[in-house]
Amino acid sequence: MIGIASSIERRSGVSLWRQIADRILQGIASGDFAENAALPPEVVLAERYGVNRHTVRSAIAALVQEGVLRAEQGRGTFVLSRKRLSYPIGARTRFSTGLQGQTTERHIALLSSSTEPANRRIAEALGIARGAAVIRLETRGEADGHPVSRATTWFDAKRFAGIEDAMAETGSITASLKRFGINDYLRHSTVLSARHADADDLAALDLQPGAIVLVTVAVNVTLDGQPIQFAESRFPAERVELRLSASD
Amino acid sequence: MIGIASSIERRSGVSLWRQIADRILQGIASGDFAENAALPPEVVLAERYGVNRHTVRSAIAALVQEGVLRAEQGRGTFVLSRKRLSYPIGARTRFSTGLQGQTTERHIALLSSSTEPANRRIAEALGIARGAAVIRLETRGEADGHPVSRATTWFDAKRFAGIEDAMAETGSITASLKRFGINDYLRHSTVLSARHADADDLAALDLQPGAIVLVTVAVNVTLDGQPIQFAESRFPAERVELRLSASD
DNA sequence: ATGATTTGTCTATTGATATAGACAACTATA
DNA sequence: TATAGTTGTCTATATCAATAGACAAATCAT
Numbered sequence: 001m002i003g004i005a006s007s008i009e010r011r012s013g014v015s016l017w018r019q020i021a022d023r024i025l026q027g028i029a030s031g032d033f034a035e036n037a038a039l040p041p042e043v044v045l046a047e048r049y050g051v052n053r054h055t056v057r058s059a060i061a062a063l064v065q066e067g068v069l070r071a072e073q074g075r076g077t078f079v080l081s082r083k084r085l086s087y088p089i090g091a092r093t094r095f096s097t098g099l100q101g102q103t104t105e106r107h108i109a110l111l112s113s114s115t116e117p118a119n120r121r122i123a124e125a126l127g128i129a130r131g132a133a134v135i136r137l138e139t140r141g142e143a144d145g146h147p148v149s150r151a152t153t154w155f156d157a158k159r160f161a162g163i164e165d166a167m168a169e170t171g172s173i174t175a176s177l178k179r180f181g182i183n184d185y186l187r188h189s190t191v192l193s194a195r196h197a198d199a200d201d202l203a204a205l206d207l208q209p210g211a212i213v214l215v216t217v218a219v220n221v222t223l224d225g226q227p228i229q230f231a232e233s234r235f236p237a238e239r240v241e242l243r244l245s246a247s248d
Numbered sequence: 249m250i251g252i253a254s255s256i257e258r259r260s261g262v263s264l265w266r267q268i269a270d271r272i273l274q275g276i277a278s279g280d281f282a283e284n285a286a287l288p289p290e291v292v293l294a295e296r297y298g299v300n301r302h303t304v305r306s307a308i309a310a311l312v313q314e315g316v317l318r319a320e321q322g323r324g325t326f327v328l329s330r331k332r333l334s335y336p337i338g339a340r341t342r343f344s345t346g347l348q349g350q351t352t353e354r355h356i357a358l359l360s361s362s363t364e365p366a367n368r369r370i371a372e373a374l375g376i377a378r379g380a381a382v383i384r385l386e387t388r389g390e391a392d393g394h395p396v397s398r399a400t401t402w403f404d405a406k407r408f409a410g411i412e413d414a415m416a417e418t419g420s421i422t423a424s425l426k427r428f429g430i431n432d433y434l435r436h437s438t439v440l441s442a443r444h445a446d447a448d449d450l451a452a453l454d455l456q457p458g459a460i461v462l463v464t465v466a467v468n469v470t471l472d473g474q475p476i477q478f479a480e481s482r483f484p485a486e487r488v489e490l491r492l493s494a495s496d
Numbered sequence: 497a498t499g500a501t502t503t504g505t506c507t508a509t510t511g512a513t514a515t516a517g518a519c520a521a522c523t524a525t526a
Numbered sequence: 527t528a529t530a531g532t533t534g535t536c537t538a539t540a541t542c543a544a545t546a547g548a549c550a551a552a553t554c555a556t
Contacts, residue, residue, distance in 0.1 A: 009447055009450065009457040009458075010457075010512095010544095012266075012456075012457025012458045013262065013263040013265060013266030013269075013310070013457065013458040013513095014261065014262050014263070014266060014444060014457065014458040015261040015262070015263070015542085015543060015544085016543075016544070017261060017543080017544085018260075018261030018262060019444060021261070022443055022444050023446075025443075026443060029441070030369070031368070031369065041501075041502060041503085042502080042503070043502085051544075051545085052544060052545045052546070053545095053546095054543095054544070054545070054546085055543080055544060055545080057503085057504085058543085058544090060503095062261070071503065071504090072502090072503075072552085072553085073502075073503045073504060073551065073552045073553080074501080074502055074503060074504095074551070074552030074553035074554080075501095075502070075503080075552080075553055075554080076501095076502065076503080076553095077502090077503080084441075086439070089492060120279070121278075121279065189491070189492070190491070190492040191334070191489050191490070191491050191492075192440065192462065192489060192490040192491070192492065193277075193332075193462070193485055193489045193490070194442035194460050194461075194462050194485040195270055195273075195274060195460060195485060196262060196267060196270050196460070198271075199257060202257065208260075209257035209258075209260025209261065209262065210257070210260040210261040210262040212442050212443060212444070212460055213442075214440065214441070214442050214462075237441055237442040237443065241439050241440060241441045242439070242440040242441070243437070243438070243439050243440070244337060244437070244438040244439075244440065244492060258514095261543095263512085263513060263514085263542095264513080264514070265513080265514085289531075289532060289533085290532080290533070291531095291532090299514080299515085300514060300515045300516070301515095301516095302514070302515070302516085303513085303514060303515080305533085305534085306513085306514090308533095319533065319534090320522090320523085320532090320533075321521065321522050321523080321532075321533045321534060322521070322522030322523035322524080322531080322532055322533060322534095323522080323523055323524080323531095323532070323533080324523095324531095324532065324533080325532090325533080497556100498555105498556085499554105499555090499556085500553105500554085500555085500556095501552100501553080501554080501555100502551100502552080502553075502554095503550105503551080503552075503553095504549100504550075504551070504552090505548105505549085505550075505551095506547105506548085506549085506550095507546100507547090507548090508545100508546085508547090509544100509545080509546080510543100510544080510545075510546100511542105511543085511544080511545100512541105512542080512543070512544090513540100513541080513542065513543085514539100514540085514541075514542090515538100515539080515540080515541095516537100516538080516539080516540105517536105517537090517538090518535105518536085518537090519534100519535085519536085520533105520534075520535075520536095521532100521533080521534070521535095522531105522532080522533075522534090523530105523531085523532075523533100524529100524530090524531085524532100525528105525529090525530085525531100526527100526528090526529080526530095
């Protein structure tokens with residue numbers, strides 16, 4: 001935020017310390033609180049946000065726990081380096097290539113897989129009959145050893161039988177699809193929303209309760225427009241931002 | 249969500265009733281709870297989420313207040329029609345044309361305007377000197393009388409002197425820019441994140457405390473690539489989803 | 497060394513959140 | 527008209543969240 005005055009909501013169902021932790025994270029993201037520099041002292045923050053010093057301390061404690069801040073008695077509280085990953089989304093969205101330059105290592109870990117009947121939403125997206133078998137993959141994207149995304153992906157079971165093994169081996173959707181003769185694919189549609197992380201996301205993404213996730217629901221298609229993949233991905237809002245590539 | 253088991257987090261800084269309200273909203277969005285149909289009874293929901301019936305009642309009360317649900321004693325609790333607006337984002341993102349077909353009336357209301365020196369972030373985005381004067385517009389997007397977005401927009405004050413009057417008159421960015429000889433413009437970049445709504449957003453977007461907003465930070469440019477507008481927009485995540493247009 | 501500044505810890509109190517149980521009020525249907 | 531199923535209201539209790547004040551412990555500058 002840039003000088004947009006905004007205060008804190010009471011009786012909201014979201015505790016004050018959580019709201020203030022959010023505000024501090026915003027402050028870091030927007031540059032109000034510089035990295036590696038000291039935060040204003042607790043008393044100042046308490047006055048700025050109109051709360052008790054102990055409430056500010058709770059917020060700081062949560063962020064210390066999260067690895068965003070480091071508190072040193074007598075010196076101050078410092079912002080650790082915490083540049084958010086910028087995840088590009090466009091026609092050629094790929095997990096690995098998208099994070100090139102920002103991380104040295106990245107891969108997709110397969111958490112679990114199963115076969116199930118397609119519900120209406122999935123059947124429509126993949127252009128198959130409702131109730132037809134689909135393979136569901138539960139995956140986690142990791143970069144430099146840290147989780148950056150959590151996705152649930154569906155494939156037509158008939159066409160992509162055994163893709164779960166390919167995923168487990170290669171750690172890449174792109175590489176797995178190659179085994180089925182698909183050398184290139186495009187993102188057909190992306191719908192974006194946000195919500196609180198649920199317990200599963202919290203565990204998989206190593207988040208603190210109350211965290212927010214960005215949610216994308218996307219359909220990938222072959223070059224001639226045939227749908228091949230339906231996916232819902234969750235990104236931790238405090239660690240990842242989505243950058244929409246204008247062209248491409 | 250499609251059959252993704254997930255539970256509720258305690259001691260998270262987000263109260264249980266707020267988390268459950270979120271989950272019910274998700275359920276409606278994903279089709280788990282059909283529109284105009286009855287929700288499962290309170291006792292069932294309480295058991296499903298592992299909380300007390302009174303906690304579920306608090307969540308329902310909040311959603312009734314919000315206009316999402318209607319409770320009828322003796323009969324049940326019903327889901328009101330609540331299709332989320334789908335806001336398209338692409339190279340030619342326009343507020344009014346983007347919502348065509350989904351709403352009958354829409355315009356942008358100018359809440360306030362001011363002139364201020366550009367900070368580093370804005371100066372870089374607009375390609376002007378740091379400290380140069382910029383015009384800041386605080387606006388609210390409305391469709392069929394309901395608020396759907398809240399934006400803060402900056403223009404180079406030198407080039408667009410008086411644009412606040414044009415905005416107040418026309419209720420449209422596109423129309424206002426025409427007065428300055430700009431008949432077409434493109435979206436150069438969009439960065440996407442999410443956070444809890446602050447007090448200002450809550451009031452302007454008519455949200456309940458604890459609500460989540462999708463945040464886009466965008467730069468618009470002329471056809472030859474000259475930056476003209478820098479904007480941060482907030483969309484209520486529970487009422488709006490962002491649809492990324494693949495091409496165009 | 498001394499004092500000013502800052503984070504850390506402790507006690508106490510208040511209000512919001514969550515659980516628990518009981519029963520009233522209302523609706524639909526057998 | 528019973529009866530089962532549902533939401534609405536009430537009381538009571540325990541725990542968490544937030545405020546308040548005091549002081550200890552560590553750091554830094556003078």
